[in-house]
Amino acid sequence: MKSRIFINVLSLIILLSATLGSCTSAPTMPIQLASFTENDVSVSIALEHPSAENYFLSATFTPPDGYHLYSKDMPVHGINGLGRPTLFELTANSHIRASGELIESVSAQQLYFEPQELPVYPLGAVTLSLPVELLPGKNWVNDELKITFMACSSNQCKPPVEGKIISIRVPGAYLFENQ
Amino acid sequence: MNKKIIIIFITAILLACNFLFPQKPTSMPESIARRTEAASQSSESENLVSAGFTIVRLHPKGDLQTMLANEAQKAIALKQMPVVEFDATWCPPCQAIEAAIKSKNKLMLNAYRETYIIKLDVDEWRWKNGKVQDFHFNAIPVYFKLDSEGHQTDDVIDGGAWGEDIPENIAPVMDEFFHGG
Numbered sequence: 001m002k003s004r005i006f007i008n009v010l011s012l013i014i015l016l017s018a019t020l021g022s023c024t025s026a027p028t029m030p031i032q033l034a035s036f037t038e039n040d041v042s043v044s045i046a047l048e049h050p051s052a053e054n055y056f057l058s059a060t061f062t063p064p065d066g067y068h069l070y071s072k073d074m075p076v077h078g079i080n081g082l083g084r085p086t087l088f089e090l091t092a093n094s095h096i097r098a099s100g101e102l103i104e105s106v107s108a109q110q111l112y113f114e115p116q117e118l119p120v121y122p123l124g125a126v127t128l129s130l131p132v133e134l135l136p137g138k139n140w141v142n143d144e145l146k147i148t149f150m151a152c153s154s155n156q157c158k159p160p161v162e163g164k165i166i167s168i169r170v171p172g173a174y175l176f177e178n179q
Numbered sequence: 180m181n182k183k184i185i186i187i188f189i190t191a192i193l194l195a196c197n198f199l200f201p202q203k204p205t206s207m208p209e210s211i212a213r214r215t216e217a218a219s220q221s222s223e224s225e226n227l228v229s230a231g232f233t234i235v236r237l238h239p240k241g242d243l244q245t246m247l248a249n250e251a252q253k254a255i256a257l258k259q260m261p262v263v264e265f266d267a268t269w270c271p272p273c274q275a276i277e278a279a280i281k282s283k284n285k286l287m288l289n290a291y292r293e294t295y296i297i298k299l300d301v302d303e304w305r306w307k308n309g310k311v312q313d314f315h316f317n318a319i320p321v322y323f324k325l326d327s328e329g330h331q332t333d334d335v336i337d338g339g340a341w342g343e344d345i346p347e348n349i350a351p352v353m354d355e356f357f358h359g360g
Contacts, residue, residue: 040317078269081268081269082268082269082270082271082274083271084269118271150269152270152271152272153272153318153338153339154272154342154343154344155272155338155339155342155343155344155349156272156319156320156337156338156339157267157269157270157271157272157273157318157319158317158318159267159301159306159319160269
């Protein structure tokens with residue numbers, strides 16, 4: 001009889017622990033939304049929540065050693081056709097809305113070699129952040145982003161990635177408001 | 180009886196919580212590679228014949244290997260070495276080399292002597308997964324020496340062989356590639 005009570009109590013404790021664990025699974029920051037590597041450039045997309053009611057979608061682009069990326073402010077088709085900007089954008093179908101301009105983690109600079117009119121980021125990774133408004137509520141929604149980049153060294157280029165569509169799932173703002 | 184109800188109730192909450200609060204995002208990117216596909220199907224070649232070397236651009240029309248074999252025969256007839264160069268309009272280093280040739284930079288003209296350069300635009304020739312047909316490469320510009328039948332040889336050089344993209348750096352390396360051992 002005692003052992004049966006013990007087993008029942010133990011079962012209840014296990015179930016309760018699992019239940020509490022699920023219900024308190026508020027997202028931790030930053031939330032990794034997607035990542036991929038194409039043409040030797042790694043891209044990692046995350047959602048950040050640095051302060052109340054402030055949300056940022058961020059994309060970190062990491063080119064191979066010795067390679068640089070081009071400024072987000074370059075024309076989509078390059079300057080005189082050369083180079084491609086580093087961009088991530090919400091698509092026309094996106095549920096979330098941008099609440100500001102794209103922010104770069106490092107400033108672009110002019111190339112020290114020809115053609116010098118091309119603005120590039122310093123060698124290495126660059127992170128672009130976009131302030132966004134999340135949907136109200138607690139549901140996660142399917143969304144998509146558009147990614148563009150191209151990596152070159154002083155003497156070689158990898159092929160550009162232009163307007164690549166990336167699927168993500170984004171949480172509603174309610175999840176963060178109750179943290 | 181009560182215990183069964185409690186267990187069912189808790190299980191229901193557990194399932195509901197997992198549904199409402201997913202542990203982590205599960206979405207991953209779909210690999211929807213979108214590449215600019217050059218529409219040009221022109222067979223016109225833009226030839227540049229200069230003192231002692233030839234530059235030809237081939238556009239997709241028919242079998243690449245057959246076209247290369249034809250060009251290799253032309254090169255041999257001119258006593259020039261057939262070389263394939265892959266480039267692109269968006270590639271600054273490629274355009275820097277082209278500009279140096281067009282501006283008749285003496286170092287570059289000397290390095291290119293007795294060569295027959297067959298230019299292929301990687302967008303027109305659909306560079307995918309690091310290859311254009313049997314040519315494998317991960318960055319441009321890249322040069323492949325051809326034999327007299329237009330087949331690629333083991334002699335390959337790319338922009339990584341020189342430093343900053345200026346004729347003073349490029350020309351000696353290209354000269355050695357074209358004319359060395």
